[in-house]
Amino acid sequence: ADKLLALAELAKIPAILVLNKEDNAPAGLIEQVKAVYEPIGYEVYTLSAQNGTGVEALRERLRGKICAFGGPSGVGKSSTINAIDSSVDLRTGEVSEKIGRGKHTTRYAQLLPFDEGYIADTPGFGNLLLEGLTSEMVLVSFREFADYEAGCRFCPCTHTHEPVCGVKDAVAAGRISASRYESYLTMLAEVKLLQEKEGRK
Ligand SMILES: Nc1nc2c(ncn2[C@@H]2O[C@H](COP(=O)(O)OP(=O)(O)OP(=O)(O)O)[C@@H](O)[C@H]2O)c(=O)[nH]1
Ligand SMILES: [Mg+2]
Ligand SMILES: [Zn+2]
Structure with a gap:
């Protein structure tokens, strides 16, 4: 997340942090993450794409914007977009029991019209390359x-x-x-x- 936030900062792209799977979060973890990021000016949204909690607030935040979801495979980027926008039905994938990560279900970035704006779903990355950075x-x-x-x-x-x-x-x-x-x-x-x-x- 810090890498993504750093790259967004360099590109002057406003970034917000979205914590999905709050239905499954260990006690105290969400508060811990918020305590790190909110004081330095990053908005933190929590939700469960599965149960629907927090979905409405994120939908409102993204209304009329052009935005992209980034993050590792399996965190629920496609699931979150499905929850936000009832008109799309992106393919989502299981998290592998064996390797503990997503299975790279989304294969290419896709820009979807969303409420006078756009949302891009992107494939989860393994490790972001920092080529060209000093x-x-x-x-x-x-x-x-x-x-x-x-x-x-x-x-x-x-x-x-x-x-x-x-x-x-x-x-x-x-x-x-x-x-x-x-x-x-x-x-x-x-x-x-x-x-x-x-x-x-
Ligand atoms: N418990 C729980 N599981 C969720 C939630 N949202 C998504 N999942 C599960 O997480 C797994 C991965 O979801 P995806 O939406 O495919 O994840 P992704 O980030 O798009 O993954 P890639 O396309 O591989 O980058 C699926 O099995 C989802 O059912 C949630 O809010 N709670
Ligand atoms: Mg996906
Ligand atoms: Zn110093």
């Missing part, structure tokens, strides 16, 4: 970091090995979520690896 781009795609950069001794600061760093301090103090910072480090490492590979070519 460390600087990863840095600016975590919107909450900017507030703490005044506390960094170096400019630019990668918020990794530098000795005095406002972002690392904020993570330590719990003002920046540890999971978001982890995602940042993961993306940074992936971009570095890609750049090294490209350099060798």
